[in-house]
Amino acid sequence: MGRVLNSTDQAWRDDLLLRLRLLDVPGARIGEVLAEVESHVAETGERPREAFGTPKEYAGQVAAALGVTPVGPWAQVRSGLSWRDLCLAVVCGLSGYAFATALWALGAGEPTTVGLPTWLVALTAALVLGGCALRFVLQARHSPDADPVVDPRDGADMVPFGGRQVALLVGLPLLMLVGMVAGGLLTR
């Protein structure tokens, strides 16, 4: 597949994608729109911005052409949230805090944390945290209302969850946890 977009055009495309999502345009249709833009600018040599206007304007025109009326952002957030997700987020936060505290204590060489053996707190928190993370990943992958942006030309996911995103999602928390151990070690 020819990639004809430079970084400015890529930003334009990403913005359009986001705005179409916000207007509740179905994923398959977003794929069509993105492919049309790509095909058109490759043919004419125009920049997406000069051929299609701003992403906001164009997304509005596409939504109007499809007769899609967006649900307000608040209604969307409310309908997407369940008590189970909220509880999971709280458990995730608490176990993250406990894990970080225990790692700091391990680094500092303290045998107990909040009155319990440090290794036990660290292990329990790590297990709970791992479970929560696994649940989030599975939920995101198999969500029934996942509406992927599919390329109409080859059926590929146009917004792939790539190596960089995974590296960031895994690497950043890992870096922070290593930081906690290092911080603890420094207090010795």
Place this chain on the structure above:
Amino acid sequence: MTDERWPGEWMRGVLSLCVLRVVADGPTYGYAIAARLGEAGLGSVKGGTLYPILTRLEAEGLVSSSWEAGDGGPGRKFFTLTGNGAEALRERSEQWQVFTERAAGLLSTPSLPV
């Protein structure tokens, strides 16, 4: 009159019918449709105007579309007139004919002296 810029409201009124007419000549894609409209003297039609029209025509079932791979390029989306599209084109073209004749008739009447 060359390279015209027609009033936007006129274009909005007739463009979708003209696009339908261009597609009636056989399967064609966005850029070629824009070029054909330009040749016909309707001015340059931007992608941002053209594709929402095609989207609407497709949603109404008047055209259908399919992607074809390009030579190393990102491919082309070809639009084809459907049976309903042919019917709609015939009806609306006749109506448009009557409408423009009436409008032209009125506009060519000499105005009364003030």
